[in-house]
Amino acid sequence: MDMKRHGLAIGIDRVGDQFFLSFKAQGKLTHEDYLTITPMIDSALAAVEKPHVKALFDATELEGWELRAAWDDFNLGLKHGNQFDKIAVFGDKRWRDHLAKIAAWFISGDLKFFHTEEEAIAWLNE
Template identity: 60%
Template sequence: MQTTHGLFFEVDRDGDHFFMELKAVGKLTHEDYEQITPLIDEALAGIEHPKVNVYFDGSDFEGWELKAAWDDLKLGLKHGKKFNRIAIYSDKKWMDVMAKVGNWFISGEVKCFDTPVDALAWLREE
């Protein structure tokens, strides 16, 4: 049983264009979102029309505690219109379902990939 958990976050910005890299480890908790949400809010603050591409590494992701799942939904509703593309890397088939559900909450596209190379290539396509 995995006891390590957390969300690791990095952001690069070029004008109104953002590249965010997130890695989820273990089962995410409400406390994980209490740490990461202000960082995302701060990164996007004051930008009228940001264009955000996200690389999400879910290779070590095991899911959410109930309150954390709610936090994830709130984060998506708050910033969903700002996301251009979200590429999810994972070999877990349930992540494909997560990508489809994610498409309901963001204005851009969400896709799941079997390799990080394919995920990053798709984000750079435009």
């Protein structure tokens, strides 16, 4: 039996008054993946007054979104977009660059695409 892995792993770190979120997407994301991850993000950000978040998104194994999951992602961006100072997306497929540009319309902070994790982390730490 061939089982395809999919999902979104999240890490949350706090350094002083800054939050660092790390995401690793795998496979094709589903609505059920967002039902799991959204409450985690909501509770992490609700606990802090005026959070300033930097996020690192590993899209190296991302294959895309189901339609309903894409809608969930859009809503998550609308809900928390003003709390992100910087979002660095890294991966090696060209379409991810276009998605990053579209997502930038829905967040108030800076969003950039990188080909390596090292470049992405360096930019977040500037």
